[in-house]
Amino acid sequence: MSRLGSNKAAIVHPLDGSVWLRFWDNIHIDASGCWLWLGATNDVGYGVIGANSRNHYVHRLSYAWFVGAIPPEGDLTIDHLCRTTLCANPDHLELVSRIENFRRGHEARKRAVA
Numbered sequence: 287m288s289r290l291g292s293n294k295a296a297i298v299h300p301l302d303g304s305v306w307l308r309f310w311d312n313i314h315i316d317a318s319g320c321w322l323w324l325g326a327t328n329d330v331g332y333g334v335i336g337a338n339s340r341n342h343y344v345h346r347l348s349y350a351w352f353v354g355a356i357p358p359e360g361d362l363t364i365d366h367l368c369r370t371t372l373c374a375n376p377d378h379l380e381l382v383s384r385i386e387n388f389r390r391g392h393e394a395r396k397r398a399v400a
């Protein structure tokens with residue numbers, strides 16, 4: 287987990303090296319509009335892409351590129367509104383507090399069981 291760094295990690299600019307091209311090489315847009323990541327994943331199933339000697343979360347890069355920088359303060363995380371962990375469509379991503387993200391995940395699980 288530590289290799290992925292914290293919220294404060296510098297975000298890779300799309301024009302830095304080949305990251306932008308490698309991003310699109312590994313994205314498949316499915317019928318529901320999800321941008322599914324086909325590349326490497328970490329041990330909890332999130333897409334990662336290596337750049338500048340470290341791994342970056344693909345959905346966080348996408349958010350930063352298409353929506354805006356993720357503030358380092360405020361304990362914020364990115365929620366997948368489509369519930370597809372490998373999705374990197376910025377329209378399916380929302381910046382929320384970790385508590386809110388946990389609450390949403392909890393309710394989604396409850397609905398799945400019901």
Ligand SMILES: [Zn+2]
Pocket residue numbers: 319320321368369370373374375378
């Ligand atoms: Zn999606």
